[in-house]
Every structure is written in structure tokens, then in C-alpha cells.
Amino acid sequence: NIRKPITGAGLREVLANVPHTTKAVRESDLNNAINTDRLFLTFQPKVDMNTKAVTSAEALVRWQEPDRGLIFPDEFITLAEQSGLIEPMTYQVLDLAVKEAASWKDKGFDIAVAVNLSAASLIDLDFPMKVAQTLEKYGLPANQLILEVTETSAMIDAQKTLDILTRLRIKGISVSIDDFGTGYSSLVELHRMPFSELKIDRSFVMDAHKDKDSRIIINAILGLAKALGLKVVAEGVETQEHWDFLKDAGCDIAQGYLMGKPMVSADFTAWVQDWKS
Numbered sequence: 001n002i003r004k005p006i007t008g009a010g011l012r013e014v015l016a017n018v019p020h021t022t023k024a025v026r027e028s029d030l031n032n033a034i035n036t037d038r039l040f041l042t043f044q045p046k047v048d049m050n051t052k053a054v055t056s057a058e059a060l061v062r063w064q065e066p067d068r069g070l071i072f073p074d075e076f077i078t079l080a081e082q083s084g085l086i087e088p089m090t091y092q093v094l095d096l097a098v099k100e101a102a103s104w105k106d107k108g109f110d111i112a113v114a115v116n117l118s119a120a121s122l123i124d125l126d127f128p129m130k131v132a133q134t135l136e137k138y139g140l141p142a143n144q145l146i147l148e149v150t151e152t153s154a155m156i157d158a159q160k161t162l163d164i165l166t167r168l169r170i171k172g173i174s175v176s177i178d179d180f181g182t183g184y185s186s187l188v189e190l191h192r193m194p195f196s197e198l199k200i201d202r203s204f205v206m207d208a209h210k211d212k213d214s215r216i217i218i219n220a221i222l223g224l225a226k227a228l229g230l231k232v233v234a235e236g237v238e239t240q241e242h243w244d245f246l247k248d249a250g251c252d253i254a255q256g257y258l259m260g261k262p263m264v265s266a267d268f269t270a271w272v273q274d275w276k277s
């Protein structure tokens, strides 16, 4: 099973044939993209399972490079975190998302916007004030903003994060625990954090119709969330089967391809009009 290392022309040939999705991204390119507005947002609806109302939309970042096409966040969030570019990126995403939500409000839509945070924001004590400034800049009420935080990033410095999340909650901003069930945090620790919403990770939803353990986990998460007074969102709802199971289980909100994929601004507002009628 031992192979000779590939070098020279052979290596160039191998690299040229690497599939589209594994192309490397560079820090200088990402820095450039941030400074020249080549990052943009797509919006994916979250729908109330009882009323079918669109309660919010998650902002999901994309990177457009003229010669390389569309780059998805899984390819550059880690680089952004490692290089420190996550901080300017997060503020740019926040600004774009709040601006967008303010425009929905002007159109008469009652839809909150959800923004993903990385660990860096959860140790930045200036973050709550900067969020408040952004809301003020666009005249968006605080209750129209949701910040999504993974359990893993919340536990890096739990004390500081608790402080930051509490300041955000006092301002009226909602905080959601993302990808729930995939981290290693204890329920005791999580319970101290002022979350208002819990998102069940897609991996459990995906398997729920064919795997008993996934169903048991979903039911347990729902029981726990209800006891703690949290709204529950299921991610990755792709089929009617997923929807039916989750609705019967008592899930509040659904997000996934069944309702809508992440869409650019104009497509999202058209989708909302269509969904309502």
C-alpha cells in the first residue's frame, strides 16, 4: 500500500485534477474579497410548523470570485477563523443582514434575520455594543435579530460568552444554539446560557425516518428544550416525511430544502410573496 510521493509535473497534473470543491483558498484572497465586497448573503426561510408563517431567515455567506465562481463557507470559515479575518467578515455579514431585514420590514414582512457567529465574537466584549450600533444604523428592532451560536464555540470561554450573550439578550436580541447534539457540552453548562432557540442538527433529521436512535435523540432534545422554554428549529428538512415526523414530535420551526434553499435577496423576497399566496 506504500506509494511513491508525487512530485514535479506529476504533482501539477494531480493538483490540476483536484475536484472543484477542494480548491485551496488563500488568506490574501479572502482579505481582498472582504475589502471589495465579493462576499454576499443568501437567505434561507425558517417556517412555523403550525401556522406556516415565515418567522425568520438565516443569512448564509457566499464568496464570489470572477475566475473561480462561487465559494461556499465550509471552504473559508476555518481560514477566516485562523487568520483573524473572521472579525471583519462577521461585522460585514452582520451589516448586510441587518440592512436586509430592515428592507423586509419596509416591505411589510415580519421576518427576523439570523446571523451565524463564530467563537471570536463570543470572547469580544465590544461585540454587543457593535451589534446595537448596527441595529440603530438601519432602524431594525432588536427582536428582529437572532444570533446563532454553536455549543462548541460557546464553551471555549464559557464565562465570557455568558457575559456577552447576557448583554445581547438584555438588548432584546435572540440567541440560538446551533447544530445542537453535535458538540460535547454538558446540559448543565448550556442551561446557564440565555438561549431562546435551539436548532437540532441536520444529521439527526436526515436519518429520523429510517433510524430509531435518531428519533429517540430528537424526542429527547424536544423534551429537554420544552422543559427549558426554548423554541425548537429542525435543520435540513428535505422531505414531507421529515416534516410529518417533526411536526408530530412537537417541533416548532422547520428549515430546509423542502421549503426553500438559501436564496439571494431578490429571490428570497419573491419566494416570500409566493409562499404567502
Ligand code: C2E
Pocket: 044, 059, 060, 061, 072, 073, 074, 077, 093, 116, 117, 118, 178, 179, 202, 235, 236, 237, 238, 255, 256, 257, 258, 262
Ligand atoms: P449551518 O449554520 O448549520 O447552516 C446550515 C447549512 O445547511 C447551510 O450550508 C445550508 O445551506 C445547509 N442546508 C440548509 N437546508 C438544508 C437541507 O435541507 N439539506 C441540506 N443537505 N443542507 C441544507 P452553507 O450555507 O454551506 O453553510 C455551511 C456552514 O457555514 C453553516 O452551517 C455555518 O456554520 C457556516 N456559515 C455560513 N454563513 C456563515 C457566516 O456568515 N458566518 C459564520 N461564522 N459561519 C457561517
Ligand code: CA
Pocket: 058, 116, 148, 178
Ligand atoms: Ca446556523
Ligand code: CA
Pocket: 178, 179, 199, 201, 235
Ligand atoms: Ca446549523
Ligand code: CA
Pocket: 179, 201, 202, 235
Ligand atoms: Ca448543521
